[in-house]
Amino acid sequence: MKNWDLEKAKELYGVDTWGAGYFDINEAGNLIVCPQGKDKPHVDLLELTEELQERGIRCPMLLRFPDVIHERIKLLNDCFYNAIEKYEYKGQYQGVYPIKVNQQRHLIEEVVEIGERYNLGLECGSKPELLVVLAMMTNPQALILCNGFKDEEYIETAVLSRKLGRNTIIVVERLEELDLIVKAAKKFRIQPKIGLRAKLQSKASGRWVDSAGARSKFGLTTSEIFKAFEILQKEKQLGALDLIHFHIGSQVPSIKTIKNSLKEGAQVFAELVRMGADPTYLDVGGGLGVDYDGSATTDSSVNYNVQEYANDVVSIIQEVCDEKAVKSPNIVTEAGRALVAHHSALIFDVIGLNRVEKTDAPPAVSKEEHKVLIELKDIYETLDLNNANEFYHDLVDIHDNSLQLFTFGILSLAEKAKIEQYFWSIATRMCKMIKNSKEHEDLYENLKKLLSDTYFCNFSVFQSLPDSWAVGHMFPVLPIHRLDKKPEKEVTLVDMTCDSDGKIAKFIDVEAGEPRNTLPVHGYSPDTPYYLGVFLVGAYQEILGDLHNLFGDTDAVHVSIGENGYSVNDVVEGDTVGEVLSYVQYNLEKLTGRIRKAAEHSILEGRMTKIEARTLMRYYQNGLSGYTYLEEPESL
Numbered sequence: 001m002k003n004w005d006l007e008k009a010k011e012l013y014g015v016d017t018w019g020a021g022y023f024d025i026n027e028a029g030n031l032i033v034c035p036q037g038k039d040k041p042h043v044d045l046l047e048l049t050e051e052l053q054e055r056g057i058r059c060p061m062l063l064r065f066p067d068v069i070h071e072r073i074k075l076l077n078d079c080f081y082n083a084i085e086k087y088e089y090k091g092q093y094q095g096v097y098p099i100k101v102n103q104q105r106h107l108i109e110e111v112v113e114i115g116e117r118y119n120l121g122l123e124c125g126s127k128p129e130l131l132v133v134l135a136m137m138t139n140p141q142a143l144i145l146c147n148g149f150k151d152e153e154y155i156e157t158a159v160l161s162r163k164l165g166r167n168t169i170i171v172v173e174r175l176e177e178l179d180l181i182v183k184a185a186k187k188f189r190i191q192p193k194i195g196l197r198a199k200l201q202s203k204a205s206g207r208w209v210d211s212a213g214a215r216s217k218f219g220l221t222t223s224e225i226f227k228a229f230e231i232l233q234k235e236k237q238l239g240a241l242d243l244i245h246f247h248i249g250s251q252v253p254s255i256k257t258i259k260n261s262l263k264e265g266a267q268v269f270a271e272l273v274r275m276g277a278d279p280t281y282l283d284v285g286g287g288l289g290v291d292y293d294g295s296a297t298t299d300s301s302v303n304y305n306v307q308e309y310a311n312d313v314v315s316i317i318q319e320v321c322d323e324k325a326v327k328s329p330n331i332v333t334e335a336g337r338a339l340v341a342h343h344s345a346l347i348f349d350v351i352g353l354n355r356v357e358k359t360d361a362p363p364a365v366s367k368e369e370h371k372v373l374i375e376l377k378d379i380y381e382t383l384d385l386n387n388a389n390e391f392y393h394d395l396v397d398i399h400d401n402s403l404q405l406f407t408f409g410i411l412s413l414a415e416k417a418k419i420e421q422y423f424w425s426i427a428t429r430m431c432k433m434i435k436n437s438k439e440h441e442d443l444y445e446n447l448k449k450l451l452s453d454t455y456f457c458n459f460s461v462f463q464s465l466p467d468s469w470a471v472g473h474m475f476p477v478l479p480i481h482r483l484d485k486k487p488e489k490e491v492t493l494v495d496m497t498c499d500s501d502g503k504i505a506k507f508i509d510v511e512a513g514e515p516r517n518t519l520p521v522h523g524y525s526p527d528t529p530y531y532l533g534v535f536l537v538g539a540y541q542e543i544l545g546d547l548h549n550l551f552g553d554t555d556a557v558h559v560s561i562g563e564n565g566y567s568v569n570d571v572v573e574g575d576t577v578g579e580v581l582s583y584v585q586y587n588l589e590k591l592t593g594r595i596r597k598a599a600e601h602s603i604l605e606g607r608m609t610k611i612e613a614r615t616l617m618r619y620y621q622n623g624l625s626g627y628t629y630l631e632e633p634e635s636l
């Protein structure tokens with residue numbers, strides 16, 4: 001059996017699970033993006049990264065692949081068409097993309113364009129999002145759904161947009177909004193389209209569940225729905241009620257929770273119809289999950305696929321409506337994450353490493369030296385498989401004690417340094433010795449973690465992977481090249497911020513089904529670039545990212561993949577240092593002015609030459625217009 005091949009690489013990094021067929025590894029050992037499968041047009045990520053850098057695009061870079069969004073939109077629609085056919089469902093399906101998941105203009109343009117043939121609509125959850133959606137959605141067949149907290153201005157704008165031919169439905173999240181809608185309808189003599197959001201009792205599970213349950217922020221309780229119905233009836237506006245909606249949270253890991261909420265939501269719909277309402281749509285919200293880690297058990301995974309989801313949505317609604325003898329609604333979904341998570345990847349380079357492993361012989365120790373050192377020397381020399389466990393505990397004790405002795409002034413700095421060297425030498429030797437020993441598996445895991453290198457990486461977790469830091473969400477991370485070679489090391493990753501939370505220390509392990517503490521990687525040397533990619537970052541990460549340590553937006557590139565290779569459609573340059581500083585209210589001219597003044601002062605006092613002052617000013621000004629991440633010096 002071969003020790004290493006591409007199949008092994010795919011298994012190790014779980015490419016076939018999280019990749020969902022959009023990612024693979026080519027013969028050269030590079031990761032590829034292949035929206036329609038390996039045999040269809042694809043792009044080699046290493047080549048792409050290198051060629052983009054030739055064009056001046058910098059690491060870290062965010063790569064967006066609209067072709068992948070295309071596949072996701074098609075997949076969701078195909079799955080619903082299949083389900084409708086399978087169950088002979090009498091209504092239709094129509095999707096809506098909630099823009100809060102990723103509002104970047106280029107992306108919204110792609111979603112609108114790709115979605116046109118499916119009449120894919122847009123959902124907004126705030127006033128700024130409403131203004132985006134009204135301008136961007138030009139397909140009159142597609143829905144515009146208005147959620148979130150609404151004031152009079154929000155509601156009047158939404159109501160008036162119907163005069164533009166927009167298919168706008170205002171979803172009532174709080175009962176007070178209904179009065180405002182009725183008022184606006186009278187004021188402008190427009191028949192609005194109204195939706196009611198039901199607060200379901202069925203609780204979701206998973207990491208983002210707060211959107212459901214009686215205490216959730218949004219939606220109407222059963223009694224409020226009843227009240228809303230009465231208000232509409234009294235105002236003779238029952239005909240305006242066009243949609244019933246519920247949303248139980250994002251990334252719902254279990255199909256069982258989805259089914260339960262569907263049963264409850266479909267009953268709300270059917271009951272309202274029996275009471276005399278005639279809504280066209282039942283909107284089952286978002287929550288369709290993405291399999292980030294391939295485990296089918298954690299909150300970063302799902303135990304169902306898109307077809308199973310569609311089948312359950314269609315069949316459950318059908319069943320409830322048939323039972324209650326009401327007509328089947330058109331089904332709306334608000335899947336956001338499931339449409340865009342796969343389409344983007346963050347690529348960054350390793351810029352250094354911290355190595356604790358020590359393979360060279362430790363320093364000599366004479367009989368006169370501190371007895372701690374003599375003991376360590378003894379452990380180093382007599383270590384074998386039989387005493388490994390015992391010596392490991394001794395080693396840890398001695399290491400802890402040496403700190404105490406040092407703090408009390410008993411050990412010198414030179415002695416402490418020697419102890420440290422012994423500690424790492426012994427741990428390294430022990431780890432090698434027990435590597436293949438069955439009865440030392442636990443110890444081996446401990447030592448491997450203790451001895452793992454740290455790779456310093458050119459990116460910010462807070463800017464680019466906020467969910468990894470904030471809620472421990474898992475994203476697939478792996479090298480994008482050299483995958484034809486067996487990774488010989490295991491490391492943790494730290495980012496450029498000086499925050500101890502700025503790291504990735506949990507990685508997916510498809511085989512074990514639970515996260516591992518280190519990432520298998522290849523050796524790093526400063527003269528050959530080593531690139532890592534974080535995948536499935538297309539949903540929520542960009543807009544939630546923050547400016548910790550003033551690291552700004554990364555460069556972002558839209559890449560289309562066609563028969564004749566790839567093409568770069570849009571480049572969105574990342575923030576300059578100056579831009580990030582202005583976000584926190586610094587005035588660049590004033591900053592530059594201060595440095596210039598200080599330099600002039602130093603020249604006057606004879607501490608600085610004019611040439612030095614000019615050089616400093618140039619560095620300062622270049623710094624302000626430069627990238628917030630580490631940059632290669634410009635060579636033209």
Ligand SMILES: *Cc1c(COP(=O)(O)O)cnc(C)c1O
Nearest residue numbers: 247250251286287334335336337
């Ligand atoms: C956030 C949100 C969504 C999107 O959820 P996903 O899990 O990304 O599919 C859909 N509907 C509403 C009302 C939301 O607030």
